Amino acid sequence: MKKIVVFGAGLSATYLIKYLEEKAVTNNWEIWVADRDLDLVNRKCNSNATKKLEIDITNEVEVKELLTDTSLVVSMLPAFLHIKIATTCLELSINLATASYLSKELIQLNDEVKAKGLTFLNECGLDPGIDHLSAMKLMDGIRFSGGEITEFESFTGGLIAPECEDNPWKYKFTWNPRNVILAGSGGAVKFIHNGKYKYVPYHKVFRRTEIVAIDNYGKFEGYANRDSLRYRETYGLENVKTMYRGTFRRPGFSRAWNCFIQLGATDDTYVLEDSENMTHRDFINTFLAYHPTDSVELKLRQYLGIAQDDVDLWEKIESTGIFSNEKVGLKKATPAKILQSILEKKWSLKPEDRDMIVMWHKVVYEKNGQKHHVESSLVCEGENQEYTAMAKTVGLPLAIACKLILNEEIGIKGCILPISPDFYNPILDELENFGIVFKEKEIT
Amino acid sequence: MKKIVVFGAGLSATYLIKYLEEKAVTNNWEIWVADRDLDLVNRKCNSNATKKLEIDITNEVEVKELLTDTSLVVSMLPAFLHIKIATTCLELSINLATASYLSKELIQLNDEVKAKGLTFLNECGLDPGIDHLSAMKLMDGIRFSGGEITEFESFTGGLIAPECEDNPWKYKFTWNPRNVILAGSGGAVKFIHNGKYKYVPYHKVFRRTEIVAIDNYGKFEGYANRDSLRYRETYGLENVKTMYRGTFRRPGFSRAWNCFIQLGATDDTYVLEDSENMTHRDFINTFLAYHPTDSVELKLRQYLGIAQDDVDLWEKIESTGIFSNEKVGLKKATPAKILQSILEKKWSLKPEDRDMIVMWHKVVYEKNGQKHHVESSLVCEGENQEYTAMAKTVGLPLAIACKLILNEEIGIKGCILPISPDFYNPILDELENFGIVFKEKEIT
Numbered sequence: 001m002k003k004i005v006v007f008g009a010g011l012s013a014t015y016l017i018k019y020l021e022e023k024a025v026t027n028n029w030e031i032w033v034a035d036r037d038l039d040l041v042n043r044k045c046n047s048n049a050t051k052k053l054e055i056d057i058t059n060e061v062e063v064k065e066l067l068t069d070t071s072l073v074v075s076m077l078p079a080f081l082h083i084k085i086a087t088t089c090l091e092l093s094i095n096l097a098t099a100s101y102l103s104k105e106l107i108q109l110n111d112e113v114k115a116k117g118l119t120f121l122n123e124c125g126l127d128p129g130i131d132h133l134s135a136m137k138l139m140d141g142i143r144f145s146g147g148e149i150t151e152f153e154s155f156t157g158g159l160i161a162p163e164c165e166d167n168p169w170k171y172k173f174t175w176n177p178r179n180v181i182l183a184g185s186g187g188a189v190k191f192i193h194n195g196k197y198k199y200v201p202y203h204k205v206f207r208r209t210e211i212v213a214i215d216n217y218g219k220f221e222g223y224a225n226r227d228s229l230r231y232r233e234t235y236g237l238e239n240v241k242t243m244y245r246g247t248f249r250r251p252g253f254s255r256a257w258n259c260f261i262q263l264g265a266t267d268d269t270y271v272l273e274d275s276e277n278m279t280h281r282d283f284i285n286t287f288l289a290y291h292p293t294d295s296v297e298l299k300l301r302q303y304l305g306i307a308q309d310d311v312d313l314w315e316k317i318e319s320t321g322i323f324s325n326e327k328v329g330l331k332k333a334t335p336a337k338i339l340q341s342i343l344e345k346k347w348s349l350k351p352e353d354r355d356m357i358v359m360w361h362k363v364v365y366e367k368n369g370q371k372h373h374v375e376s377s378l379v380c381e382g383e384n385q386e387y388t389a390m391a392k393t394v395g396l397p398l399a400i401a402c403k404l405i406l407n408e409e410i411g412i413k414g415c416i417l418p419i420s421p422d423f424y425n426p427i428l429d430e431l432e433n434f435g436i437v438f439k440e441k442e443i444t
Numbered sequence: 445m446k447k448i449v450v451f452g453a454g455l456s457a458t459y460l461i462k463y464l465e466e467k468a469v470t471n472n473w474e475i476w477v478a479d480r481d482l483d484l485v486n487r488k489c490n491s492n493a494t495k496k497l498e499i500d501i502t503n504e505v506e507v508k509e510l511l512t513d514t515s516l517v518v519s520m521l522p523a524f525l526h527i528k529i530a531t532t533c534l535e536l537s538i539n540l541a542t543a544s545y546l547s548k549e550l551i552q553l554n555d556e557v558k559a560k561g562l563t564f565l566n567e568c569g570l571d572p573g574i575d576h577l578s579a580m581k582l583m584d585g586i587r588f589s590g591g592e593i594t595e596f597e598s599f600t601g602g603l604i605a606p607e608c609e610d611n612p613w614k615y616k617f618t619w620n621p622r623n624v625i626l627a628g629s630g631g632a633v634k635f636i637h638n639g640k641y642k643y644v645p646y647h648k649v650f651r652r653t654e655i656v657a658i659d660n661y662g663k664f665e666g667y668a669n670r671d672s673l674r675y676r677e678t679y680g681l682e683n684v685k686t687m688y689r690g691t692f693r694r695p696g697f698s699r700a701w702n703c704f705i706q707l708g709a710t711d712d713t714y715v716l717e718d719s720e721n722m723t724h725r726d727f728i729n730t731f732l733a734y735h736p737t738d739s740v741e742l743k744l745r746q747y748l749g750i751a752q753d754d755v756d757l758w759e760k761i762e763s764t765g766i767f768s769n770e771k772v773g774l775k776k777a778t779p780a781k782i783l784q785s786i787l788e789k790k791w792s793l794k795p796e797d798r799d800m801i802v803m804w805h806k807v808v809y810e811k812n813g814q815k816h817h818v819e820s821s822l823v824c825e826g827e828n829q830e831y832t833a834m835a836k837t838v839g840l841p842l843a844i845a846c847k848l849i850l851n852e853e854i855g856i857k858g859c860i861l862p863i864s865p866d867f868y869n870p871i872l873d874e875l876e877n878f879g880i881v882f883k884e885k886e887i888t
Contacts, residue, residue, distance in 0.1 A: 188708055193734040197717045199779070200731070201708030203647035208733065264632055264645030273641045287644070289652065290637040335643070 001030050002406055003069055007057065007085065008076030009035040009044040012099065012125070014387065016076065016395035021047040023403060034066060057081060063088060070094050072406055074398065082106065086120060093118060095405050099125025099398050106415050114414040121410075124401045124418045125394035126357065127156040130378070130431075132231075132417055133397065133424040134438050135361050138376050139235065140421065142365050147372065150241045151364035155212065155222040157248025158390050161354040161381045162217070168315045170250035172347045174355040174382075174390050181266055181340045183247065184223065191228035191244045200224060206258040210244075211251060212360055214377050215439070220358060222246040223254050234419060248358050256316035259304050260339060263287040268336035275333040279325045283338050297323060320346055355382040357389040359438075373443040380436050396434055400427045445474050446850055447513055451501065451529065452520030453479040453488040456543065456569070458831065460520065460839035465491040467847060478510060501525060507532060514538045516850055518842065526550065530564060537562060539849050543569025543842050550859050558858040565854075568845045568862045569838035570801065571600040574822070574875075576675075576861055577841065577868040578882050579805050582820050583679065584865065586809050591816065594685045595808035599656065599666040601692025602834050605798040605825045606661070612759045614694035616791045618799040618826075618834050625710055625784045627691065628667065635672035635688045644668060647705055650698040654690075656804055658821050659883070664802060666690040667698050678863060692802050700760035703748050704783060707731040712780035719777040723769045727782050741767060764790055799826040801833040803882075817887040824880050840878055844871045 006017060013033075020031050024047065031050045035041045038054040045052055055062055057077065067073065067088065072095045075085050079100040086106055089096045095118050102122040113120050123129055135154055142149060158174045173180060184205040191198050200208050210222045228245040237243060249257075260266050264287050272278070272286065281296055288299040300306070306313055320343060328338050349355065359378040364371065382389035401418060404410050410422050418424065428438070450461060457477075464475050468491065475494045479485045482498040489496055499506055501521065511517065511532065516539045519529050523544040530550055533540045537560050546566040557564050567573055579598055586593060602618045617624060628649040635642050644652050654666045672689040681687060693701075704710050708731050716722070716730065725740055732743040744750070750757055764787060772782050793799065803822040808815065826833035845862060848854050854866050862868065872882070 187713055188711055190714075194736075196734060197730055198732075198734065199708055199711075199714075199716070201647070201706075201711060203645070204706065204708065262645075262648065264643055264648065267632055267643075267645060269631055270634075270643075272643070286641055288642075290640060290642065 001028050002071040003030045003032065004072050004074065004402065004406070005032045005034065005067060005070050006074045006076065007034055007055075009033055009037070009041045010076060011388070012391050012394045013044060013076045014391045014395060016074065016399045017044050017050075018046065019396060019399035020402065021045065021050055024049060027403065027406065029406070032066065032070075057084070060088070064092065067092055067094060072097065072402055074098070074402055075100075076395075079103070089120070090116065090118070095119045095121075097121040097124060097398055097402050097405060099123065099129055099394050101128060102415060102417060110415045117413055119405050119410055119413055120415045121401055121405065122415065122417060124398045124423075126390065126397070127359070129397050129418065130393055130436070131156055131359060131361075132419050133428055134359065134376060134378065135235065136419045137421075137424040137428060138361060138363060138374070138440070139237075140424075142363060142367075142374070143236075145367070147365035147367040148239075149237060149363055149365045151362065152235070152237055152240055152242070153210075153244045153246075153362040154360070155220070155246045155248045156359045157220060157222075157357070159248065159250065159356045159358060160349075161356045164353045164355075165250070167346065168312070168319045169253055169256065169347075171253055172349055172353065172355075173344065174349065174388060177340050177344060177347075178336075181336045181343075182268055184226070184261075185266060185268070187226060189224045189226055189228070191224055192240070193242050193244065195241045203258075203261055206254040206261060209254045210246075212248070212362075214358065214360060214379065215441075217358065217379055219251050220248040220360070221251040221254055222248050234417065242364075248360070252312055252316065256313055259300075259306070259313070259317060262304055263300075265335050265339045268334045271332045271334055272338070275328060275338060276331045278328045278338070280322050280328065280342050281325055283328055283335075283342070284322050287335075349385045349388075351385045353385055355388045355390055356380065357393050374440060375443060376438050376440045378436065378438045392434065393436060396431060396436065397427050400430050445472050446515040447474045447476065448516050448518065448846065448850070449476045449478065449511060449514050450518045450520065451478055451499075453477055453481070453485045454520060455832070456835050456838045457488060457520040458835045458839060460518065460843045461488050461494075462490065463840060463843035464846065465489065465494055468493060471847065471850065473850065476510065476514075501528070504532070508536065511536050511538060516541065516846055518542070518846055519544075520839075523547070533564070534560065534562070539563045539565075541565040541568060541842055541846050541849065543567065543573055543838050545572060546859060546861060554859045561857055563849050563854055563857055564859040565845055565849065566859065566861060568842045568867075570834065570841070571803070573841050573862070574837055574880070575600055575803060575805075576863050577872055578803065578820060578822065579679065580863045581865075581868040581872060582805060582807060582818070582884070583681075584868075586807060586811075586818070587680075589811070591809035591811040592683075593681060593807055593809045594815075595806065596679070596681055596684055596686070597654075597688045597690075597806040598804070599664070599690045599692045600801070600803045601664060601666075603692065603694065603800045603802060604793075605800045608797045608799075609694070611790065612756070612763045613697055613700065613791075615697055616793055616797065616799075617788065618793065618832060621784050621788060621791075622780075625780050625787075626712055628670070628705075629710060629712070631670060633668045633670055633672070635668055636684070637686050637688065639685045647702075650702040650705060653698045654688075655695060656692070656806075658802065658804060658823065659885075661802065661823055663695050664692040664804070665695040665698055666692050678861065686808075692804070696756055696760065700757055703744075703750070703757070703761060706748055707744075709779050709783045712778045715776045715778055716782070719772060719782060720775045722772045722782070724766050724772065724786050725769055727772055727779075727786070728766050731779075793829045793832075795829045797829055799832045799834055800824065801837050818884060819887060820882050820884045822880065822882045836878065837880060840875060840880065841871050844874050 033041050034053050034055040041052045073089050075098045083105040093116050160172050185202050189200040189205050213219050224246045285296045357380040361376045364373045380389040477485050478497050478499040485496045517533050519542045527549045539562050604616050629646050633644040633649050650667055657663050668690045729740045801824040805820045808817045824833040
């Protein structure tokens with residue numbers, strides 16, 4: 001019997017735990033799920049065979065005791081905790097799998113992990129995760145048939161299903177809201193377009209968007225990720241002329257979001273004076289010049305150059321409740337924290353709300369002197385507030401990868417990403433059973 | 445005989461050394477001037493009695509030997525070197541004077557400096573320096589006569605004399621160009637206006653300016669400093685309703701400078717790919733979207749919304765040479781470094797160019813139920829590229845302060861700022877002999 005320990009039973013673990021439990025008997029697995037909140041563990045586990053326990057991850061003695069004779073650890077904990085878990089796994093010779101970014105600290109363990117014949121799999125969720133799997137499968141296929149890739153674009157969005165788009169932004173928080181508030185901040189965006197490096201400062205990122213149409217789902221708007229070139233070597237795209245990776249929203253989102261950026265309302269680097277006693281309206285007014293009589297609304301329009309008849313934009317702004325006299329009620333808060341708390345009042349999923357994941361790749365390549373253009377897209381809708389498409393698309397690829405590692409179907413050792421056929425073929429095949437299906441089309 | 449050691453014989457030391465040398469015999473001073481560049485020392489010193497030497501400031505043995513029996517050290521070195529000098533001065537019980545900001549590290553020495561009965565004077569140049577002296581004299585006078593200050597605004601600009609304004613920006617570098625390029629960056633601007641705290645993000649700072657007219661010199665445009673509230677307690681303005689401190693340029697400068705900020709061309713946080721082989725034009729193009737046929741000029745106009753007939757703005761932009769095919773020629777450079785090198789080609793002082801310092805305070809106060817408004821301004825023009833108004837207004841207040849310290853006319857000990865009558869009365873009086881004169885006027 002092989003022992004699997006899952007750390008963290010939060011939102012993204014729902015489908016992962018379900019999958020592992022369902023395959024446990026056939027595969028002769030013993031599953032342990034540990035979290036600091038035992039109630040959460042009990043809610044998430046469906047099988048009596050699963051061992052459920054409360055754990056303090058910082059207690060090394062407890063953790064080591066739990067990990068005795070373990071074959072694989074899956075960590076769904078916040079990313080900053082992974083290095084500690086990885087170090088323990090290395091010491092005890094246990095394989096590790098997470099959906100988080102491969103960190104610099106982890107890369108430093110690579111030689112030791114390899115030497116011990118272990119696999120530490122990273123970035124095997126949705127984004128990063130399914131994006132790697134699907135892009136590499138698509139591009140390896142093209143290269144295998146003699147094509148040379150000249151352009152690669154890729155976007156992913158965590159959105160809401162069309163029927164649940166009941167606010168003017170057509171957006172709600174389906175993942176960590178903080179990351180949404182801070183998206184694009186912290187440095188210039190970098191990408192390459194037609195052989196030229198391009199840089200976009202934070203305050204322009206949401207004005208340099210691209211519109212993409214996906215069959216049956218309408219149009220989406222993509223803004224650039226911080227470093228589009230991050231996987232250039234990893235993907236074997238050293239000679240690519242255009243490489244652009246980004247995030248999808250519904251059209252109009254970015255232009256409206258840019259208003260918050262222009263104000264300075266997404267800044268997370270300083271604390272506002274007396275934030276506790278501010279109203280939403282005071283919060284917005286703190287970014288606008290003093291005027292003895294003009295309203296906050298009028299000052300905002302003037303400052304940001306919002307025309308009187310720009311109804312689409314204004315509806316979005318107004319719908320957030322930023323002009324209300326409701327109290328913020330947060331002590332020593334940064335603008336970003338306050339904006340998040342204001343938006344959470346409007347943008348949280350209702351119990352019946354279903355989320356939606358959209359992923360899209362565009363690859364342009366040359367073959368036999370001819371230019372080809374192929375697009376591949378995935379749309380996955382969630383079931384409700386708990387069984388979200390986000391949890392499904394993060395948890396299932398990781399769960400399937402766990403099976404591959406435990407069944408020793410993965411030859412590669414070290415701290416790795418799921419970019420080889422060993423990963424993408426079986427995982428993408430199996431994901432289709434869960435309705436996670438990419439549609440490819442040639443554009444002529 | 446009292447020994448004075450001056451560290452640093454650069455631009456800002458010109459008038460300081462001249463002043464000290466001229467007063468040496470009367471006051472029985474022995475003056476030592478040390479710099480890592482002996483030629484510079486020889487050029488700056490005019491008296492045979494002055495001891496001139498080359499020194500490596502990091503060589504503690506040499507420094508300590510030089511400082512034997514010294515009464516006062518004046519440091520005109522870069523600010524980051526001051527803490528080392530201060531520590532040595534403290535150890536050897538020597539007074540210290542600089543024109544640099546009082547740093548946190550220095551504040552930590554305060555108790556020891558006091559205990560030894562020493563004076564470590566900071567911020568006694570122009571800005572900081574003359575701004576403290578003149579503002580405190582003005583405001584103390586108002587308070588002494590029973591006025592209660594409700595508003596305080598203060599601006600300083602290092603500009604060029606009207607006759608030398610031979611480019612559309614009416615600006616040249618008269619001080620560290622790097623500080624000009626990075627002005628306003630690194631965090632939100634904060635001030636208080638009519639009792640409300642206001643915050644402005646970097647990308648809006650140069651659009652939130654104020655126009656000020658000064659008799660005989662026309663109009664100036666002020667943009668806000670990072671933290672206008674920095675001296676709120678120091679100046680005794682805890683209850684002030686409006687406090688705003690900033691920098692002067694000629695009108696139109698800020699709107700044009702904002703174009704560079706909007707592009708991202710002032711960013712100093714990352715290095716551009718292949719910066720060495722870029723032309724000025726490539727540099728600007730790297731911030732603009734790819735287009736197969738549109739020119740860089742057209743793309744820039746469109747991106748920043750510069751109307752075809754906005755001639756004033758466009759002239760400024762074009763005059764910088766950013767569209768030229770000249771090579772940048774800097775390896776691994778940040779956008780800010782490249783922009784600086786481009787502008788230095790156009791904005792450096794010619795030998796006959798004269799600079800100009802402009803300082804302006806506005807104080808509104810209430811007295812006997814009546815509202816009063818007083819403005820105080822200083823304009824000081826330089827003589828040429830070497831004898832600049834900047835060097836004069838930085839060096840002379842510090843030199844006069846040195847005299848006060850050596851003559852034991854300053855009672856206050858510790859790490860201090862020149863904000864008391866002990867400083868502002870004698871220094872401002874003596875500065876008038878050098879043509880540094882504030883003009884006050886009541887506004888009705």
